[in-house]
Amino acid sequence: MADIIGGFFKAASSVSSIASAAPSDDDFAEFASPSPATPSPVAESAASISPLSFASSSTPFGTPGLPTSQWYEVWERHSLSEFQAEGWVLLLLCIVVGLHIWGSRRNKAIAAGFLASIAPVLTKEFAQVGFTKPASDLQEFAVEDAVKDVSHQEFVSYATGRNNIAFMHTAIKLQRRNNPISWLIELIVSFFFDQVPMPKDTITMIIQPFDGAEPTKIQGNSKYDNFVWALVNKRQMRRWREERYDLSLTRTSDWEGLPEWLAVMGESKEIGDMCLYKELKEVVKECQSFLELLLVTDLPKEKPTTLSELTARKRITLEITLPSSSTDPELLQRLVSAFIRLTDHLAANAHFRPEVLRKVKATREDETRKLKRAIEEDTKEEREFKLAEKKKADRDAKLRNMSAAEQKKFLEKERQKENKDAMKKQSRKA
Template sequence: MAQRFTGTLLSLAAIACCSVMAQDDAPETTTPPSQETSVPVVKPWTLEDFRVDIVLAASLVIFVIVLYAGSQLNTSKAKEWMGQHLEYLQSQFALVGDKADKTVLVKDGPSDFLLYVSGRRNVQYGHWWIKLKPRSDIVSWIINIVWTLTGLGVWETDRIEVTMTMDKEINGRYVLAVLPSNKAKELRDARFDLKTFTKLADAPKLSSKYSVYCESQKLAEAVMNSRVCDLINNAPDFQSLIISSMPDYEPERYKGDGDLRFELSFNMSNQTEMVQLACELPDVLGGLTITPEIKNRLRKNREEMEKKEAKRSAEERAEELAKKKADAKKAEAERIKNMSVAEQRKYDEKERARELKKMQKKRTKRM
């Protein structure tokens, strides 16, 4: 009886252990969480959402308006100035403008206009550049304001730049300049012809606001004692006058004088003094008397420049020759380096024989 009871207990214990082990090995099952359905919410558009787009679009519209309005304003100013002086220019030149296209002014960008003239005594041809403020370029306008306020630049103005090339038969080739005194040194140092050939000259009749630089004092007096001095003194628009037969930049090779030309720069206005000066100056230069004293001074200046050029050319040739010798010596050393032992032995023997001959020749000359 006791044995049967004990066996029954052991059987129940074994069944309980197996049940526990089966529960531990069974995979865990989790109840999936309940998913709530999200409903999208549509946010209404506001002006704040288009802030960047509005700024970009407004900037583009302003840029286009300024570009068009500035270009039209510059064109109007150029035509207005041309209309004020056209009749006088036509009385001075046989050709004013482009005869083929039947146009007077040629537009070269939103701020620049060109007038071509020819057909006048003592003149081959001339270019009148009308250079206006960059009214159509906002960026350039702002930069110019900043530079002016910081002292790094000057305020741009509407101005005229005239370049006339004199006739080839005109008497004299020289360099002369009338510059504003407060900028004279800076302007002179920036140009090869002025820096190389001119010196400060006296001009008693000229206003103290301007300085004269010339190759010869006598030449400066001959030019400034004419009507040129009066026109400059009476014109508040005058900026500078440069008469030169030399290049304004330093050339690679000095080639002497070219055609005589003058460059006149002045502020654009309705006054006529500077236009008259540009038209009368060819007659002044054509009738100028170049005395022997002036010719001697001009000749000496050019001889000095020719000597400097000859010296520079000789130095360049010497440098080039030295470089060629160095390259040849380097190539010869490389060739010897690549020789075989037998070839190097023969080469050394030849060199010793050559040196021996040189020594024998020197001894013979001494005897």
């Protein structure tokens, strides 16, 4: 019993010693709940992402590193003022595209309007006007069928089905209204340089006569003599003489009964008297504002380089500038009518005396001889060039088959021969 009691007291004393060795509450003071002066990092993070921080933030992004709006709310992070440069580029692009569309439509309307203004004459003179269907009267005529776009400033039309005329081709070339930048550059350059013509709207009508090659079902014969004759507005006379080979062979003169602004370019006075029939002579006097050229020719526009190009190909050409809106449409119709009927007048009357044709033929024969000489000279130069190339190839092949000593001897002989030839040339000149 005494042993049990003694053991109990020993155990009690050991627990007491352990309890006295354990740390007190003061020892854990630094690990106690955080003080109000130092908030917990976790609490601070939770507070930073609360909804209140989104609403109360005055900076674009609120708390650094965190967005202030949803990812799709771009308008919250950007404004239109950031895209000023892009806006100006877009505005300029819209202006250019808008002007292009306006210019293209404007040119199309001008071409259609011109063709519609002469439609009464075309439908009266030709069985078919346009590319799709014949037009026997004005009610059947459709501008859409009569004009075709080549580009935004070039348009063409076609008419056929008439005695003495195989076809008539009309080319309408307008200003670059569809390209405002190029149009402006052309206007500026033409203003400062006389060599550059002022941009303008031009119409060129070309008649291809049958010239005796009518189909068998057509009655009559449209063949007439070869010659070159033209009525020219004097403000463009120099240009035509420089640009057209056929007109460079004619003489220029004023004509009795014609106004001062018109000049006649032809090969004979008798030819000019025949071409200026009454209807044509009367109407051209009133067309100063838009008439540029009325030409009857059998020679090419460009200077020929081969004999085939010098072969007679008869054409009758009318070139005008686009008449202003104040021009009487009837005047334009009268001019086009006289131009078309000139073919009938030539087929009936352009058969000249041998004395008149002798000079016309002499001019063409002289041009043929000049062309033949030019072709022979070109051919001679080509032959000489080929011969020189062949000699050089033979010489090089011969040198490759020689030894070094033989090559030296061969080159020395060549040098001596060249010196002798040079001395002979000097003695001949002396």
